[in-house]
Each structure stands twice: as structure tokens, then as C-alpha cells.
Amino acid sequence: MTSSEQSSVRGQLRRSDKVMSDQETHAFLQTAFCGRTASVDRDGYPYVVPNLFVWHDGAVWLHTARSDGHFARNVRDDDRVCFEVDEPGEVFPYGDLECDTSIAYRSVVLFGRIALVQDVERARTFFSLFMRKYAPADSWGRAQGSFPRIEATNVYAIAPESMTGKIGVLPAVEARWPAVNHSLSPQAPRPTAAPPIKRS
Numbered sequence: 696m697t698s699s700e701q702s703s704v705r706g707q708l709r710r711s712d713k714v715m716s717d718q719e720t721h722a723f724l725q726t727a728f729c730g731r732t733a734s735v736d737r738d739g740y741p742y743v744v745p746n747l748f749v750w751h752d753g754a755v756w757l758h759t760a761r762s763d764g765h766f767a768r769n770v771r772d773d774d775r776v777c778f779e780v781d782e783p784g785e786v787f788p789y790g791d792l793e794c795d796t797s798i799a800y801r802s803v804v805l806f807g808r809i810a811l812v813q814d815v816e817r818a819r820t821f822f823s824l825f826m827r828k829y830a831p832a833d834s835w836g837r838a839q840g841s842f843p844r845i846e847a848t849n850v851y852a853i854a855p856e857s858m859t860g861k862i863g864v865l866p867a868v869e870a871r872w873p874a875v876n877h878s879l880s881p882q883a884p885r886p887t888a889a890p891p892i893k894r895s
Contacts (some may be wrong), residue, residue: 707859715860723782723801723860724750730780730843732757732809732853734769742769748879749824755805756812756821767849774808778853785865790878791885799865807857812850821850
């Protein structure tokens with residue numbers, strides 16, 4: 696597969712029935728709690744790190760300590776990253792076999808370029824939005840806008856090149872097993888009784 700063919704496939708979903716709209720995707724990125732950023736080191740080894748983040752101006756904003764760590768070295772050498780965020784819902788049965796089990800969920804995966812935010816005022820805006828997202832409105836009674844350690848942090852922005860949102864909807868109770876059987880293996884033999892659960 697050529698690089699142009701890989702680029703056209705990257706970020707596409709096989710299940711078109713599970714695609715979130717752009718509006719739903721952006722709304723989810725506004726509220727999702729934690730994401731994961733994947734980068735690659737000079738040896739081609741992948742590295743994934745969890746990040747609290749802010750979705751702002753069409754980009755993912757996050758920060759790290761200002762140190763020459765694994766993440767900082769990776770993105771300095773190669774600005775291509777993948778960012779993922781997900782939210783699990785309820786696990787439910789849809790058929791009479793034990794493997795006929797699914798989960799409701801929402802997720803977003805984006806591919807893009809990450810850049811260090813050099814402008815202090817833009818970094819300050821990020822931290823204001825960050826605290827607005829994660830702290831209570833009154834910040835536990837503390838003075839707001841006090842960020843004296845901005846110079847000790849790295850603020851990054853990931854500009855998406857492709858982005859997809861995916862959703863698995865929780866069916867209504869009357870649409871789940873045992874009310875209806877949506878087993879994906881209708882011809883498989885059924886056990887006569889459920890095996891006993893061993894307790895340790």
C-alpha cells in the first residue's frame with residue numbers, strides 16, 4: 696500500500712452505522728475527561744501517555760512538565776501523533792450465547808501534528824480553560840488566573856489532520872436479550888445448561 700493510499704484509509708471507520716457526526720464529535724471532545732496521546736521514538740517504538748486535555752480552537756491542548764522526557768523527545772523528533780479518547784457505557788447482552796455481549800460507548804480518534812505552544816498568553820488561555828474544565832467554578836475559593844509556573848511547563852496543541860468519532864448506542868431493554876435474540880452465531884450449538892461459576 697502506498698503512502699497516499701495509507702493516508703486515504705487513515706481515520707476511516709469500517710462501520711458507517713456507528714459514525715458520530717462532527718457536532719457530536721466536537722461536543723464529546725469538550726467534555727471527555729482523559730485522552731491518550733501516541734507518539735513514536737527514533738527506534739520506531741510506540742509510546743502512549745494519558746493526558747488531561749482541553750478541546751479549543753479546533754485543536755487538542757495538553758501540557759507536561761518542562762523536561763527532556765520520553766514524550767518531549769518523541770514529538771520533537773516527529774510531530775505526527777495519534778490522540779484517542781473514549782467513554783464506556785453499560786455492558787449488555789444481545790443474544791443467547793455468552794459471547795453475544797456488547798457495550799455502549801463513545802470514542803474519538805484523531806491523527807495530527809503536535810506543536811509546542813511558545814506564546815505565553817496562549818499558554819495562559821489554555822490553563823484558564825483547563826481549570827474551568829477540571830476544577831469547581833469557585834476553584835475552592837482560591838484566586839483564579841494565578842499560574843506562576845507557566846515557564847516550567849510545556850503546552851502543546853495537536854492540530855487534527857483526520858478525526859473520527861464512533862458511538863455504540865445502548866439498545867432499549869425491549870430490544871435486548873432475552874426479549875429478542877440478535878445472536879451473531881444462530882447456527883452454533885447451544886449448551887443445555889449454563890456451567891456453574893467456580894468461586895475461589
